[in-house]
Amino acid sequence: MMAFLCPGVFAQDISLRTVQQGGAVIKYDPAGPAHRPGLCLEILRAVTRVDPGLHFTGLEQQVPLKRVERLLAEGQVDAFFCLLKSPERERQWRYASVPLYTIRHVLVQRSDDRRQLESLADLASVSHQKPVLVMRGTALGRHLLQAGVTIAEVGSEREALTMLALGRADVIYGQDISLRHHLNDVRPGERFRFGRTVFQEEPQFLAMRADLPAAHEERLTQALLKLERDGTLRQLYEKYR
Missing domain, CATH: 3.40.190.10 (Periplasmic binding protein-like II)
Known part of the structure; x- marks a missing residue:
């Protein structure tokens, strides 16, 4: 020492x-x-x-x-x-x-989706219509499943944003630092927004x-x-x- x-x-x-x-x-x-x-x-x-x-x-x-x-x-x-x-x-x-x-658990939605999802109960409710997207293999998915949220795992944030843009999903649940990085690379015509709730740090x-x-x-x-x-x-x- x-x-x-x-x-x-x-x-x-x-x-x-x-x-x-x-x-x-x-x-x-x-x-x-x-x-x-x-x-x-x-x-x-x-x-x-x-x-x-x-x-x-x-x-x-x-x-x-x-x-x-x-x-x-x-x-x-x-x-x-x-x-x-x-x-x-x-x-x-x-x-x-x-x-x-430190990473923060946040949501990304399309800009025209004005729903404010402020709790895991809110996420669980909307996930019955379309599963919430989460990165494959991360601890985040286990956290959502324990709260009764229906999820669909994807290979990358880029794949998740593509699915969101196409309307195949309405919500991405992920790490703020990674999502922010990929949002900087999206095409100008694709509009997304972060939810206002930090679910966990x-x-x-x-x-x-x-x-x-x-x-x-x-x-x-x-x-x-x-x-x-x-x-x-x-x-x-x-x-x-």
């Missing part, structure tokens, strides 16, 4: 296995511009700047969320930036204590395999604490809002 904190002296090098999450361009965007490679990748790189003895391998792999979860649960990945918590997930792996950024965390050595977790936690204290985590979040 003291070796980590003393300037110019670094603790033993540690190599940690990880992957990129495919299809989540806010987190990882290998095809994007160099200055916006994805929020979670930028946090990972910031960690290695704070502690150059931490090395991450496997970033050439892009895998869907379900496989990320399987790799973590099976111990084939040591650490992954970034995941929401859920009771089911916490039974399979650990989370660092430092929140990386949840922090994203660094996830770690269940049996990761405590010393490795401590190194990661100390790096994240420094990034939190010097404002880097907040600045990176604001960059992607």
